[in-house]
Amino acid sequence: MTILIGDPTSEAIERKSVEEGAPGVMAAKIRQVQQYYKRLDGAPGVKVRYHDTTLYNSIYRFDDEMLVNMHVLGFPAPHAPVMHLRRLNGGDLFGTYADSFDRVLAVSAIQPRGEVAARQRPVVAARWRPGDRRVGRRDGSPGDSRGDRH
Template identity: 30%
Template structure:
């Protein structure tokens, strides 16, 4: 007796891919409302491990105030950004060849974080090891963007992942971010 006929298995996720909630051909194809609901819905941990995180400040009004309020109520807020002075950043600027440089976009994030002031629960570190992979964590959900060659981040695909099992996709990407965070250098405010 077959419990799950082939026709059902082909339409219902039963393996590791069931942690994938949605896939977008471009990061910019994900609705801003998705980002807003994940940011506003997180209560334990928010981690923004994008190389510049620049777009967040552009797309989400009063993001600094929203994150500061979350931190005040016990949410851990972390930013992992590239070092604007590093060789990795300089090489990426050459690849992209756009007027709004990678180092400028990083500095916009650093400026926004500085304007937030020192809030307990808000941390930032430098790392150059995530230039090709951005991971944004919101409690038990995340958005992951593997960057494609010379394309900008918003032109690369993105996956919405929800944690459902031990050592699944969510846990694997979360371990990656944890390792980068531990190796990162604190950003001095």
């Protein structure tokens, strides 16, 4: 099993967080997930790696099926569409996303690049103003408890 997570010290993570209207939140979520994944250290066949690429989607692959959570500018991942894909003869959509995962894996690292010592990146201030799009459910409620996976 290979798990790819966005590097919490990367500019791509902070940019995504600002775009969602919550500076610093995505890095904090990743650090929280890291605590759970530390339990996997030394587990046979499990690799946790970090990347600093732009976050276009989250991919969850299970053999010949995958879920692709497409990221939408200004919305947290739990509020964005998810495609359920199956590998089909003659189809190339599954392969396109599998290749994307492999390209990110090829440039990933064993640990976040900035995590030699626990350090916090400066947070870029962003402010919500009246007229900005509301992030949440279409019915105006704040959202649900589902978390992001990166």
